[in-house]
Amino acid sequence: MDKTFRILQLYPRDMNIYGDWGNVLTLMRRAEWHGLKPEIINYNVGDPFPDEVDLIVGGGGQDSGQSKIHEDLLAIAPKLEQLAQSGIPMLMICGLYQLFGHDFLMNNGQTLTGIGILDVHTEASNKRMVGNIVTRSDEFGEIVGYENHSGATTLGPDATPLGTIIKGDGNNGDDGTEGARYRNVIGTYLHGSLLPKNPALADWLISQAATRKFSDFVPQKIDDSLAQKARAIAIKRPR
Numbered sequence: 001m002d003k004t005f006r007i008l009q010l011y012p013r014d015m016n017i018y019g020d021w022g023n024v025l026t027l028m029r030r031a032e033w034h035g036l037k038p039e040i041i042n043y044n045v046g047d048p049f050p051d052e053v054d055l056i057v058g059g060g061g062q063d064s065g066q067s068k069i070h071e072d073l074l075a076i077a078p079k080l081e082q083l084a085q086s087g088i089p090m091l092m093i094c095g096l097y098q099l100f101g102h103d104f105l106m107n108n109g110q111t112l113t114g115i116g117i118l119d120v121h122t123e124a125s126n127k128r129m130v131g132n133i134v135t136r137s138d139e140f141g142e143i144v145g146y147e148n149h150s151g152a153t154t155l156g157p158d159a160t161p162l163g164t165i166i167k168g169d170g171n172n173g174d175d176g177t178e179g180a181r182y183r184n185v186i187g188t189y190l191h192g193s194l195l196p197k198n199p200a201l202a203d204w205l206i207s208q209a210a211t212r213k214f215s216d217f218v219p220q221k222i223d224d225s226l227a228q229k230a231r232a233i234a235i236k237r238p239r
Helices: 021-033 063-085 095-099 199-214 225-236
Strands: 004-010 037-043 055-058 090-093 103-105 111-113 120-137 141-155 163-167 180-182 185-188
Touching: 004 021, 004 199, 021 037, 021 055, 021 199, 055 199, 063 090, 063 095, 063 111, 090 095, 095 120, 095 141, 095 185, 141 225
Parallel strands: 004 037, 004 055, 055 090, 090 185, 103 120
Antiparallel strands: 103 111, 120 141, 120 163, 180 185
16 A cells, blocks of 8 residues: 655745744654655645645744735635645644634734634734743643744634643633644644654644545554653743
């Protein structure tokens, strides 16, 4: 059986800060360890959108980066919506998390219309939410990472939080939530990178995508002892 596994990285030229490339690298390596043949596809503004993808990842960027990709993102929104509804797993970090929502009101008063896959709204705030963060998820346990954002995101009724805050600010610093989920789409403010520190989340994304494509996917046992040590250190680090 052809085990080609296509991972699409959205806008790596403009939306790839605070180590977000590490998420793609982690997915590629763990997919290999699970017996798959990962193929990384980079999609930047103006590129043809690939005909076939199995998993989609997007990173964060400054407001200027979001403005650069905004028009292109709206153009490919129908394709992304179709893929999300079909069950394709997606992980969107920070800036792309915001633009996968309904809108983002920026500091300069400009509103960037989002693509609405996630039922969230974001407004720029005067508070910089930055530092190590730990959240608790019923499905993934403790999720550790690093946040750096001033956008305050609120969830609507059709979005489920990725987790609840143990340490940090999360979506807005007020309601105790972090991230959002809809079907197999995850948005989060956790950089750092997220997936090297959270192998359970990485394997969930791979498993959802591989099961959808191959039906009979059987994950391999991976030695995550070093990742677990890194997690333990990250959890103990001060805010």
